[in-house]
Amino acid sequence: MKKSYATNDKHIVINERSLVAVEFTIEWKSFYACHTDCFYTRNLNLWRDLLPENIHKSLIGKYSELTLNFQCNEFFKFCEFDDNLLFEINQKQFDRKCFFPLEIVPQSGRFYPKGILKGLQNIFKGNQEPFRCVSYDESNIIVDFNHPLSGLHPKLSMFIHEIRTKSGETGGECTDWIETIINGPGMQARWNETPTDFFKDNPFSRTDENNDTLFYEKPRFTSHVDKKARSIISGIYGNILKDGMKVLDLMSSWQSHVPGHVELDSLIGIGLNKEEMELNFQLNEHIVYDLNRTPVLPFRDSEFDSVICSLSIEYLTKPFEIFKEIARILKPGGYFITTFSNRWFPPKVIRIWTELYEFERMGLVLEYFIRTGKFKNLHTYSMRGLPRAWDDKYFPEFPLSDPIYAVWGMRG
Numbered sequence: 528m529k530k531s532y533a534t535n536d537k538h539i540v541i542n543e544r545s546l547v548a549v550e551f552t553i554e555w556k557s558f559y560a561c562h563t564d565c566f567y568t569r570n571l572n573l574w575r576d577l578l579p580e581n582i583h584k585s586l587i588g589k590y591s592e593l594t595l596n597f598q599c600n601e602f603f604k605f606c607e608f609d610d611n612l613l614f615e616i617n618q619k620q621f622d623r624k625c626f627f628p629l630e631i632v633p634q635s636g637r638f639y640p641k642g643i644l645k646g647l648q649n650i651f652k653g654n655q656e657p658f659r660c661v662s663y664d665e666s667n668i669i670v671d672f673n674h675p676l677s678g679l680h681p682k683l684s685m686f687i688h689e690i691r692t693k694s695g696e697t698g699g700e701c702t703d704w705i706e707t708i709i710n711g712p713g714m715q716a717r718w719n720e721t722p723t724d725f726f727k728d729n730p731f732s733r734t735d736e737n738n739d740t741l742f743y744e745k746p747r748f749t750s751h752v753d754k755k756a757r758s759i760i761s762g763i764y765g766n767i768l769k770d771g772m773k774v775l776d777l778m779s780s781w782q783s784h785v786p787g788h789v790e791l792d793s794l795i796g797i798g799l800n801k802e803e804m805e806l807n808f809q810l811n812e813h814i815v816y817d818l819n820r821t822p823v824l825p826f827r828d829s830e831f832d833s834v835i836c837s838l839s840i841e842y843l844t845k846p847f848e849i850f851k852e853i854a855r856i857l858k859p860g861g862y863f864i865t866t867f868s869n870r871w872f873p874p875k876v877i878r879i880w881t882e883l884y885e886f887e888r889m890g891l892v893l894e895y896f897i898r899t900g901k902f903k904n905l906h907t908y909s910m911r912g913l914p915r916a917w918d919d920k921y922f923p924e925f926p927l928s929d930p931i932y933a934v935w936g937m938r939g
Contacts, residue, residue, distance in 0.1 A: 539690045541586050547571040548689035551708045555681035557716035559897055560905035564712040567688075567912040568704070574693065577703040582685075591690050597683045599676075602705055608678035613661070613671050620645045621668055625652075633660045633668055636723030638714055638884050644670075657884060661718055675713025675886075715889035715907050722898075725891050730879035731844040739817050739842075742875055743799035748781055748806070751838045752868045754916050755928035760866045761786040763908065763933050764835060767862050772832035775856070776810065777849075778818065778839035783809045784866075785835070795831075797824070822848035826856045833857070836865045841880040841888075842872075846895045854901035857938040863902065864935040865892055885930065892934040902936035909933075 541547060548569040555562050571578075573586065579602050585595050599606040623630050625643045633639070641647075642654035661669040717723055735742060750757065765786040768774060772791050776783045779796030781803040796804045796813040804813035814825065822845040834853050843849055853863050869885055880888060889907045896902045913928040915921065 539591070539692065541573065541589050541687070541690055542692075543573050543587070544693050545573045546691040546693045547573065547586065547687060548691075550686045550688060551704070552684045552686070553676075553681045553708065553712050554684070555676065555679045555712070557679065558720045559717070560715075560893060560907055562712070562715065562907045564708075564907075564909045565911070566708040567910070567914075568702075569689070569914060571704060572693065572702075575701050577701060577705075579705065586685075586687075589687060591687050593687050595685045595687075597685075599681050599683070602683050603676065603681065603709065605674040605677050606680065608673055612673045613669065615667050615669055616644065616647070618663070618666055618668060620647065632728065633663050634724040634727060635660060635662050636718050636721060637725070638675075638887055641672075657714065659718055671718065674709065675716070676709060677713075679713060679716070681712070711884070711886040712909070714884055714886035715893060717890070723890055723894060725879055725883075725894060731846075731877045733844070733875055733877060735874035739799055739819055739875065742872075746781070746800050746802040748803065750782065751870055752929040752931070753919050753921065755913050756868060756931050757782070757784060759910050759913070759928075759931040760784040760837060760933075763866060763931075763935075764864060765789055767864055767935065768833055768835075773830070775826070775831045775834045777834055777836040777853070778842065779804055779807065779810065779813065781807045782837070783807055783835070784837050785809055818849055819844045822852065824849075824852040824856055828855055829858045830856050831858065832861050834861070834863045836863075838867055838870075840865045840867055840892060841876050844877060847898060850895045850899040851901065854899055854938055859938055861938045862935055863896075863938070864933065866931060866933045867892075868929045868931055870929060885932065889932050889934050896934065896936045901939055903939045904937040905934070906936070907932070907934050 549571050551566045553564045581601055582597060621633055622643050622645050623632060625631060631639065631643060637660050638657040639660060640655045641650050641658050642652045644650050659671040661671050761784045764784060765788065768785065768789050768791065770790045774791055774794050776794055776796045779798035780800065783794060785791065785794060793811040794809050796807060796810040797816050798804055799815065799817060801815050804810060816825065834857060857863065879891065883891060893905060893907065896905055909930065909932050911930040915926055915928045
């Protein structure tokens with residue numbers, strides 16, 4: 528059952544003047560992975576917001592704590608792949624100097640804003656809608672203007688958390704909820720199962736190339752995401768980790784995000800700041816270790832049941848070596864789970880991470896898993912739109928919780 532984020536009066540039903548708290552979930556599959564993308568809103572306004580007619584009608588008369596399910600052709604008008612939106616342009620139409628002094632070079636499988644293109648009908652310079660570079664040569668580029676979910680036949684479910692009756696005015700901002708929830712999903716998948724080219728032009732370089740031990744020498748005790756986002760990370764781990772497991776917390780700090788109800792045999796932390804890990808009450812043991820300097824994990828083969836990596840995968844400069852090491856120390860059937868958001872330490876984040884759309888970053892991490900060749904049952908997950916806690920220091924300036932993205936796989 529879905530977790531409820533609000534109190535409910537179960538005697539209220541949805542009508543044309545209702546405000547509805549609802550969680551949208553899109554589920555779809557690519558060749559290598561299963562994908563789940565969630566979006567929560569507390570204020571779906573039946574009077575003025577935009578929804579497909581059949582979905583609008585399906586909501587009327589429904590109670591809270593109910594799930595409605597729809598097929599892609601019932602909600603997604605761009606469901607089918609349109610061959611006419613796959614076409615060739617001249618290299619000169621790709622404006623590499625659009626974001627001067629940064630030079631943008633097209634790479635196969637990557638996404639770029641349409642405003643970077645010149646000489647195309649109905650495309651203006653400020654257009655931020657993404658398109659995909661499929662392939663290129665010295666003269667031309669094949670571009671795909673289809674929505675990233677086109678041809679992938681997603682399924683939509685809506686879980687009704689709370690129903691409120693709106694009184695008074697009915698005007699105000701109008702939200703197209705389908706356009707909102709499908710903005711991003713699909714970008715984490717390869718194009719036609721062709722590997723995405725994330726790895727040219729020194730993608731793992733950083734602003735600060737000094738020894739990482741210097742940057743992390745002093746403890747920070749910083750929560751990198753808000754309380755609600757941390758609870759989502761804990762929920763992901765709680766759904767996969769089981770009692771009695773031996774787990775490695777990779778790139779550990781003072782918070783491991785493992786839910787309290789999971790009784791692990793042990794949780795070992797490996798990270799760069801001793802003081803932070805010493806105050807992590809969940810750790811049974813910790814090791815100070817620089818993975819970017821020595822990408823060989825100091826553990827035996829098949830030693831761990833699972834490995835977690837929270838809010839840190841974007842700092843690895845040798846990810847392929849580390850993912851192979853994780854496969855080595857995991858027992859067959861063990862999971863490696865990575866979680867991240869859209870916040871990081873700018874001096875130490877890898878360059879490619881800063882140049883990607885948020886959903887593309889899941890695609891980058893998927894490439895780490897796929898190219899390692901040791902993992903199966905790959906999944907991605909995203910959660911956006913949850914309300915930020917009122918006592919959070921960034922509320923009300925930032926009313927929404929930090930988005931959470933996750934990628935995990937099983938050791939084959």
